[in-house]
Amino acid sequence: MRKTFEEVLEAVWKADEAGDSSLEAVRKRCPIDVTDEDLGVLLKRGLITREGDLLTLSYEGRKDARSVVRRHRLAESLFATALDIDAEKQEAVACEVEHILLPELEEAICILLGHPSICPDGKPIPPGRCCGAKRKLTSTVVVSLCDLAPGERGRVSYIKPKHHERLHRLTSFGLTPGTIVEVHQRSPAICIRFEGTELALDRDVAEDIFLVKTNGADS
Incomplete structure (x- = not known):
């Protein structure tokens, strides 16, 4: 039963994240059937509240849902x-x-x-x-583009820009998760090559691009 309730709480979190906390939206985001019995148990335990067709996580419910979402992602x-x-x-x-x-x-x-x-x-x-x-291991799997030396390659894992416009600009060049990039030079700008494209990036932009080193492999 714990798995069932976690799935429902996660679905309520995701529905709220999308701006629609209706029961219909929750059911669409839940991989299992959301029954009235399940909702009744969650209401009784004080994990959710219901007002008409809208579901809201309580403080305790939000803590539980947050934990599930974190583990999933x-x-x-x-x-x-x-x-x-x-x-x-x-x-x-x-x-x-x-x-x-x-x-x-x-x-x-x-x-x-x-x-x-x-x-x-x-x-x-x-x-x-x-x-x-900000605890660290001696060596992490994912590193910033700034950590790659000239000649090193990596597969883009994710981009965490400080500004959304920057993300759109990078993706418009074809720099998206999964792209293999190679560092050409590090100064004065960080220059990278990928899929026939050469791109010069300021260091504050490069530090927001995270990759997994590929050691020269393409995948």
């Missing part, structure tokens, strides 16, 4: 970057992992990936305690 990030699992399988596997991922493993994955703030499909990953402390 960290799992997706791990599969997409370190494990390179096919995009179609990421969601299905992440849906299973989110219910069994132990807190210490969740933290270890977050540290390993360099504390990502967004998952592969661009949705925010709720930060954990390790993110505030």
